[in-house]
Amino acid sequence: MYRKSFYALLVVALVFVHGRSQKTTTAYSSENLKIIPLTEHSFIHISYLYVPEYGRVACNGLIYMNSGEAVVFDTPTNDAVSEELIQWITETKEHQVTAVVINHFHNDCVGGLAAFHKLDIPSYANQQTLVLAKQEGYTVPKVGFEAKMELKVGNQIVLNQFFGEAHTRDNIASYIPSEALLFGGCAVKSMSAGKGNLEDANIAEWSATMEKIKKTYPHIQTVIPGHVDPGGIELLEYTRDMFKKK
Template identity: 55%
Template sequence: MKILPIIISLLLFNIFTLHAQQKRELIKISEDLEIIPLTDKSFIHVSYATYPSFGRVACNGLLYINQNEAVVMDTPTNDEISEQLLAWIAEKFPETKVTSVVINHFHEDCLGGLNAFHAAGAKSYASRLTCTLAKENGAVVPQIAFDKKMKIKIGDQEVVCDFLGEAHTRDNIVTWVPEEKILFGGCMVKSVDATKGNLEDANVEEWSNTIGKVRSKYKKATVIIPGHGEAGGLELLDYTIQLFTL
């Protein structure tokens, strides 16, 4: 039987590929912005903000580019840093236009730089509840609202925005990039060994159930990006489920 050696080879390939992705060189744009390449099309953007309860915090977002169109999942933490990200994209990919920005939930570390993206001509998408909560909290309101799920065209590919339940906030979503098998989980997903973090707007009773739904639906994900900390694989979802199991 030759099936077992093939399966082993594929598993080893996936492990080595993920390891190589995680070890790619970090690109430092400024003191407050870093870029981590995942593939030729996908990049984590890491911006920094200081919060009274947590100090200086690194906040993750995702950039995906296809056929000279780009989508950003979560803005950097303010307009100035968002302008730095947009300038880097324009320099690195001069023929690419940032057409879309997806907001994971209503907190500042998701939409603090939204004005900069609107000024650059990007359309912004968020759940209807995120738009409501942003307005109630005096934040910039995303332009296009959806209820449970929305697909956004980026070139000839799609990204999928999906609400699967309450966790870090009432409105948190995930965004799936099928071509890359990358899932942007945002703050509902914890990096391995992370603490529970900010629970001010959380539903801790439902958190594990929600992540269980995410794991079941997006089990083909090979890279999962949390709102803070290092990216990984499905082990991030397993760790988050364990962390919030009551």
């Protein structure tokens, strides 16, 4: 069952404007999954969450591949689509999925996690995410970390860190230095988006969290939000300014 937060999320235009969002070039497209290339090594995966009265909500995740290994950031919204994504990575791209990293505890991040666990793929998240996902009755990531976690993907690294509360009290950011690419999830808003779902948010800390990410990774070139269009470091600035105290 979907949490009521997803109904609130739909009130904002950023969630259902998928017709104009994302790049038009696709590496893969089916009824329930789209994969959009960003670089040779990185791809946005888009799956859909059905919400009564609003229809299908497009949700972003990320895939990073290097030297035969792949890491997925946020799962598709259900197990069947996760299986479809894993098949594309392993059969079409011929990479082994070595990890899945969860941004926060909401269903648009963990909805398809059981499919990864079925294949014994390790899953990682903020320790708080494990607690919150269990409370909500969602599939719980296997490995928790307190503040930072570094993953090796081929001969490159991915940096995963909790910078502070924002969209939720457990949301992290994942940065790939070799790509200058940040997956910010729902804590980061696409340009011209509204505030969105605030049910589990910390509005007082949101702006400071965005500024910490920006200062930590000043060379960011691409930022992936949880919904709608990717952009550059201006997405962090836009989100920071949106939640600044007046």
